[in-house]
């Protein structure tokens with residue numbers, strides 16, 4: 171008998187600052203940037219500047 175194990179694991183997008191790697195609460199993020207149809211949360215102006223300087227580097 172083949173019992174199907176349908177464990178649905180919804181892909182939960184982790185809200186993470188791509189620059190420093192910190193997990194961020196969406197509501198507490200310094201800024202939310204839209205880049206190439208993706209959203210990126212940045213925790214502080216420093217990370218924002220880093221990201222804007224070279225966004226390609228931080229694409230997920």
Ligand SMILES: [Zn+2]
Pocket residue numbers: 187189190191192212213214217
């Ligand atoms: Zn950061």
